[in-house]
Amino acid sequence: MATIRINIDVSATPAQAWDVIRDIGAVHTRFAPGFVVDTVLEEGARLVKFANGATVRELIVAVDEDLRRVAYSATGGNLQHHNASFEVTELPTGRTRIVWTADALPEAAAKTVRGMMEAGSRVIQQTLDRLGP
Numbered sequence: 570m571a572t573i574r575i576n577i578d579v580s581a582t583p584a585q586a587w588d589v590i591r592d593i594g595a596v597h598t599r600f601a602p603g604f605v606v607d608t609v610l611e612e613g614a615r616l617v618k619f620a621n622g623a624t625v626r627e628l629i630v631a632v633d634e635d636l637r638r639v640a641y642s643a644t645g646g647n648l649q650h651h652n653a654s655f656e657v658t659e660l661p662t663g664r665t666r667i668v669w670t671a672d673a674l675p676e677a678a679a680k681t682v683r684g685m686m687e688a689g690s691r692v693i694q695q696t697l698d699r700l701g702p
Contacts, residue, residue, distance in 0.1 A: 580701020
């Protein structure tokens with residue numbers, strides 16, 4: 570299994586970043602617009618459509634207000650296993666760090682997941698930097 574971890578440091582305050590991330594039905598408008606083009610909520614899940622045409626069903630595992638953490642699991646496609654989370658923390662500099670972690674199987678799928686996460690993290694950083702001072 571491959572573990573992928575990306576740190577995204579942004580200008581938004583932790584409260585601002587968490588407000589965006591916890592809004593699990595607005596990924597396409599508030600969190601990663603352009604990278605994600607549509608999000609449809611279902612009971613306990615969401616369908617996420619990406620700009621590259623891929624649509625993924627993500628089971629929502631947790632939205633933890635105290636930890637400022639969203640955990641989800643993608644299903645289908647060539648993934649045998651996938652789970653991921655976003656966590657919001659405050660840095661000593663006053664900036665905010667978003668930690669995006671994913672575990673994926675098989676290894677071949679992990680390469681694709683990493684590429685998607687790297688592309689998505691660039692959009693997330695630009696989007697959340699707009700909220701900061």
